[in-house]
Amino acid sequence: MDPVKQKLKEVGSKRAEQLKRLVAEHGNDVIQEVTLEQVISGMKGIVALLTDTSSLDPEEGIRFRDYSIPELRQHLPKLKDDGEPLPEGLFYLMLLGEIPDRATVDFISRDWARRAADIPGHAFDVINALPKSAHPMIQFNTAILAMSTQSHFRKAYMEGMDKKDYWDPMYEGVNDLISRLPVIAAYIYRRVFHNEKYIDMDPSLDWAGNLAHMMGYDSEEIKRLMRLYMVLHADHEGGNVSAHTTHLVGTALSNPYYSFAAGMNGLAGPLHGMANQEVMVWLEQLIAEIGDNPTKEQIREYAENTLKQGRVIPGYGHAVLRKTDPRFTEQLNFANKYIPEAPLIKLVRNIYEVVPDVLRSTGKVKNPWPNVDAISGSLLTSYGITEHPIYTVLFGVSRSLGVLSSLIWDRIYGQPLERPSSKSLEWYMKKVGFK
Numbered sequence: 001m002d003p004v005k006q007k008l009k010e011v012g013s014k015r016a017e018q019l020k021r022l023v024a025e026h027g028n029d030v031i032q033e034v035t036l037e038q039v040i041s042g043m044k045g046i047v048a049l050l051t052d053t054s055s056l057d058p059e060e061g062i063r064f065r066d067y068s069i070p071e072l073r074q075h076l077p078k079l080k081d082d083g084e085p086l087p088e089g090l091f092y093l094m095l096l097g098e099i100p101d102r103a104t105v106d107f108i109s110r111d112w113a114r115r116a117a118d119i120p121g122h123a124f125d126v127i128n129a130l131p132k133s134a135h136p137m138i139q140f141n142t143a144i145l146a147m148s149t150q151s152h153f154r155k156a157y158m159e160g161m162d163k164k165d166y167w168d169p170m171y172e173g174v175n176d177l178i179s180r181l182p183v184i185a186a187y188i189y190r191r192v193f194h195n196e197k198y199i200d201m202d203p204s205l206d207w208a209g210n211l212a213h214m215m216g217y218d219s220e221e222i223k224r225l226m227r228l229y230m231v232l233h234a235d236h237e238g239g240n241v242s243a244h245t246t247h248l249v250g251t252a253l254s255n256p257y258y259s260f261a262a263g264m265n266g267l268a269g270p271l272h273g274m275a276n277q278e279v280m281v282w283l284e285q286l287i288a289e290i291g292d293n294p295t296k297e298q299i300r301e302y303a304e305n306t307l308k309q310g311r312v313i314p315g316y317g318h319a320v321l322r323k324t325d326p327r328f329t330e331q332l333n334f335a336n337k338y339i340p341e342a343p344l345i346k347l348v349r350n351i352y353e354v355v356p357d358v359l360r361s362t363g364k365v366k367n368p369w370p371n372v373d374a375i376s377g378s379l380l381t382s383y384g385i386t387e388h389p390i391y392t393v394l395f396g397v398s399r400s401l402g403v404l405s406s407l408i409w410d411r412i413y414g415q416p417l418e419r420p421s422s423k424s425l426e427w428y429m430k431k432v433g434f435k
């Protein structure tokens with residue numbers, strides 16, 4: 001058996017047993033009180049999900065299992081000492097809770113390269129049936145759904161598999177799906193932006209390196225950037241829109257393709273993953289109106305105008321974070337190290353000095369600091385990947401690592417159908433004695 005799957009079987013059965021005992025012994029314990037405002041403001045802060053892959057602290061930012069981003073960059077296996085960690089290693093960490101050795105990461109790379117070779121032809125046919133003008137996220141999600149004809153999970157379910165074994169076909173489907181996403185993403189990119197000049201996968205490359213290669217970028221610099229990008233966007237605990245949606249749809253025992261496509265439809269919203277494209281539109285308009293070297297005062301005025309028009313400043317703010325997103329900081333450090341003079345990076349640095357004040361002065365924005373999307377597009381553009389509509393697809397390829405390793409755990413834990421209660425306005429008014 002695949003050594004990763006073997007290990008997961010051992011770890012999984014122990015933790016599933018622990019969860020069962022926890023609920024049996026403490027199922028009636030109260031863990032939190034909930035206010036009316038929390039419910040009405042998007043359930044912020046309500047603890048309602050079980051997710052092991054990562055956790056988000058408002059002040060510190062994300063930890064994958066127990067590791068902060070700087071710790072990940074130090075401990076996860078890399079191809080070269082001065083390179084970025086391989087996302088395959090992060091997948092293993094999120095799945096199993098420990099740092100893998102290099103041989104295990106190589107096993108995953110080879111396994112994914114093998115699985116990626118078997119994409120059904122109709123996944124490409126449905127992409128080709130769409131106009132090239134269809135947003136890349138439409139093409140991406142359509143192809144993900146189309147690949148579900150190969151779902152191991154659906155087949156096993158139809159054959160009447162015992163529910164304690166659901167995790168097994170889920171594991172197979174998740175690995176198939178993750179392995180194939182770079183091929184699909186690169187196909188869409190070459191179709192829309194490079195005149196259908198497709199580039200074959202190189203099975204000797206790692207997962208992220210292959211994505212860069214198939215997109216047409218073979219320099220070590222861009223492969224390194226792609227590895228960083230794939231690590232940083234992989235997970236953000238369970239409550240964000242893409243993770244929660246993938247989980248929710250999975251609780252109906254929908255296969256991993258259905259579940260992930262649902263999550264990706266959420267990622268395509270401008271307040272979530274599509275913010276990385278929105279930031280570029282916002283920057284381009286700024287440059288068109290003011291020029292490419294605006295003063296801080298001009299940036300302030302431009303940002304204030306955005307607010308006056310009743311719009312958000314993309315790339316700033318967060319539902320949970322209350323400090324600068326460490327994923328922003330990590331990308332800025334990367335840019336400062338390798339491309340400190342890039343004009344867009346200079347602009348990002350200047351905006352960072354001005355926009356938090358502008359947002360603070362509204363008196364209502366809870367977090368005026370930049371999030372991951374405030375810089376990711378500028379970094380990609382500075383390296384020559386200038387086609388903004390592909391950015392959310394790249395985010396989605398990365399996000400698969402976290403939300404799909406969680407989906408395997410959902411089946412290991414036997415998580416039931418998610419079904420919260422909803423109430424009318426009258427019910428809430430009566431509940432709190434509102435007159």
Ligand code: CMX
Pocket residue numbers: 240270271272273275307311312313314315316317318319320359364365366367371372373
């Ligand atoms: N620009 C302008 N107004 C903002 C703002 C921003 N960047 N961030 C928050 N606000 C506003 C909200 O729209 C809200 O206004 P109303 O009371 O008039 O409705 C008010 O401030 C309070 O919002 P909040 O509690 O601080 O933020 P939320 O948790 O509701 O929303 C988020 C979080 C990310 C949607 C919001 O900050 C936002 O719209 N940011 C811009 C879009 C963005 O960058 N999204 C990417 C997030 C990261 C990711 O998922 O990829």
